[in-house]
Amino acid sequence: MPVMKKKFSAFVPLSALAVMLLSACNNGNPIASKEEKKVPEHVNFTEHVAPILYDNCTVCHRPNGGAHFAFITYQDAKQYAGSMAFVTKERMMPPWPADPHYTEFKGQRVLSQYEIDVLAQWAKEGAPEGPKDKMPALPKYPSSLAGAPDMVIPVTPYFMKAFSSDKFLLVKVPYQLPADTFASLIEFVPGRNNVVHHVNGDMVKYEFNKKSDVFAGERIISMVEDTAGIVKAFQKLGLPNDDGSYPVLQKSVVNYLPGAIGQIYPQGIGGYILPRKGAFLFNDIHYGFTGKNDITDTSYINIFFTKVPPNRPVQEFQLGTLGAVPVEPDMIILPNTVKNVFSRMVITKDISVLTINPHMHLLGKSFKAYALKPNGDTIRLISIPRWDFNWQYFYTFKKMVKIPAGSTIVAEGVYDNTKANLNNPFSPPQVITDQNGSMKATDEMFQFIVTYLPYKEGDEKLSLE
Ligand code: HEC
Incomplete structure (x- = not known):
């Protein structure tokens, strides 16, 4: 099969940009540290259930968390006992589509069998409260992970009006600084947590004398219909330089999903250069979905400066739709x-x-990626047996994974365009294509985004947690 080489660069010109529809990030608490305990004969909320919910659920299921209902108090939680037992047994909640038996990631949120059994037992016993004085301390959820920005x-x-749902927007957030500035962290903080479903943000980097007014142009526009529309949309947002050329775009500098945390790497890795403009x-x-009230969302971006220039800036490449290597066949x-499909790329240096970040739309059924070393060994990257359009995380490894030069990265996707796929946007099913990178959720995409550093001795031992 033909394999193309890839130019390694974290920066793509905006004009060549694949506008990606959905992306995500990472979050919470590791499976490995959970020991398997025996479920007591009788369980109750305060002693057994609340600790599980506070560890695994309330990051989203709390007032202004990512979900529409809270599990903080006994009164809140007890009415959901039956559905909690169901969604945890089916491993629909907490949402973590990646198979933890294939590869583990930083902050993965996966229940142990003990935790699932406790929730089942609690529902079976009629959701008793238990001794009030055994209630664990309420978990704290600071709006920023890194203190004061x-x-x-x-x-x-x-x-957004009441009862409206699924708006996909292109949003520009311009800024100007006195000088080029180093930053260690860029964080998106949602205003109305229960409507902001996901966010994927890039940085537009202007050369100072090429752009007179970064604030000109529109700030928010609705997702356009096709790629011809993207160019128009970028013009409406006032993104091009004064001479019509496009500035450099650094991708995926700020992403957000409910319950996910910002991309913080250990000292010495990552970091950003914010240009003056x-x-x-x-x-x-x-x-x-907004629910029954009108909602105005006022989200914001926190930026943490640093004196240290990024000495190992994170780089990125992409397989598949609009990537360095095509989708095959x-x-x-x-229909029906x-x-x-697959996409393969040879890595030319360690x-x-x-x-x-695996990416597909509504017809996605499963996704798998791995690397084949020159000696034939396999390095596992990710397996998503049941694709979930709503939970497209940027999965961060617990430790960096070394892929040696000469390896081939393989991404494989399966799409279900039958009636059996309940997410199929069309009935009866239609011919679906990627439309050269359309932004519509009803078109398809197959992408695998990899962020990496050029390998340095010892990288695979460095913890990213
Ligand atoms: C990362 C965020 C997140 C985490 C963590 C999470 N949930 Fe959810 N949960 C959601 C969202 C979003 C929904 C969809 C409904 C909504 O928007 O409120 C949902 C829905 C549910 C539902 C309703 C399912 C249905 O369709 O009837 C239950 C029950 C539930 N979650 C239980 C749990 C439990 C139990 C945990 C922890 C073991 C958990 N969730 C962890 C975000 C989360």
């Missing part, structure tokens, strides 16, 4: 078929992989 940039407020480009922000998915 040096700069806060508000995102233009966005209004720049903008964050959210392509996109996905707002979910093609992305034409005929299940289609397998790399240390930090984070990976």
Whole structure:
């Protein structure tokens, strides 16, 4: 099979940009540290259930968490006992589509069998409360992970009517600084947690004398329909330089999913250079269901400065739709078929992989990626047996994964374009393609994004947690 080489660069020109629809990040508490305990004969909320919920659920299931209902108090939680037992047994909650038996990631949220059994037992016993004085301390959820930011940039407020759902927006957040500035962390903080579903943000880096006014142009536009529309959309947002050329775009500098934390790497890894004139480009922000009230979301971006220049800036490449190597055989998915595709890329120098992001839309059924070493060994990267459009994390490894030069990275996807796929946006099923990188959720994509560093001795021993 033909294999193309890839130019290694973290920066893509904006004009060549694949506007990606959905992406994600990482979060919470590792499976490995959980020991298997025996479920007591009788369980209750305060002693047995609350600790599980506080560890695994309330990061989203709390007032202004990512979900619409809270599990903080006994009163809140008891009515959900039956559905909690069901969704945890089916491993639908907590949402973590990656198979933890294939590879483990930083902050993965996966229940142990003990925890699942306790929730089942609690529902079976009629959700008893237990001794009030045994209630564990309420968990704390600071809005920022890194303390007080040096700069806060508000995102233009966005209004949504009651009962509206699924808005995909392109949003520009411009800024100007007195000088080019180093930053260690860029954090997206949602205003209305239960409607901001996911956010994928890039940084637009202007050369100072090429752009007179970064604030010109629109701030928010609705997702356009096709790639011809993207160019128009970028013009509406006022993204091009004064002479019409495009500035450099650094991808995926700020991502967000409910319950996920910002991409913090250990000292010496990552970091950003904010140019004097720049903008964050959210392509996109996905707002979910509003519920019964009108909502105005005012999210913001926290930026933490540092004196240290990024000495090992994170780099990125991408396989598949609009990536360095194509999707094979093609992305034409005929109605009433299940289609397998793949994308392969040879790595020409040793790399240390930090984070990976598989990406498909609604017809996605499963996803798998691994690397084949020159000696034939396999390095596992990720397996998602049951694709979930709503939970597309940027998965960060616990330790960097070394992939030696000469290896081939393989990503494999399966798409289900039959009626059996409950997420199929069309009934009856239609011919679906990737439309050269359309942004519509109803078109398809197959992408595998890898962020990495050029390999350095000892990288694979360095903890990213
Ligand atoms: C990363 C965020 C997140 C975490 C962690 C999480 N949930 Fe959820 N959960 C959601 C969202 C979002 C929904 C969808 C409904 C909504 O928007 O409120 C949901 C839905 C549910 C539902 C309703 C399912 C249905 O369709 O009826 C239950 C029950 C549930 N979660 C239980 C749990 C339990 C128990 C845990 C912990 C073991 C947990 N969740 C952890 C985000 C989360």
